[in-house]
Amino acid sequence: MIWRIYDAFISDPLIVEKVVEDGIKFYEYPPTGDVSGLYIVIASLDVPKPSDYADNKWLTKDYLYQIEAWSKVEADTKVVAEKIEKIMWEQFGFFQNGGIDEYDQDTGIYRDARRYRGKQYVI
DSSP: OHHHHHHHHHTOHHHHHHEEEEEEEESOOOOGGGOOSEEEEEEESSOOEEEEEETTEEEEEEEEEEEEEEESOHHHHHHHHHHHHHHHHHHHOOEEEEEEEEEETTTTEEEEEEEEEEEEEOO
């Protein structure tokens, strides 16, 4: 699933325009001292869980991801976080389920971290 999310992000022109080369990371955070562009961090917060049963078989898996946008430009961070939210809903049916919006005064980094929950059929 994580690769499907990644592929959806690299297919979006706005994300391609705003994110630095190799700026979409899995579980790995950019070094805070060297944030010269925009980064996206995709992290699974739980293992996929079987869900929705019929005839003694599960039909879906339930996923929980945290997807973060990091940059030193607040407007860029926000526009990419909003685009991520739109992609997660329109392409995967994942809804936003909390998150955090913060600014680190020491590094000058804006971080928008949103959590997304959704189900995908296993068949």
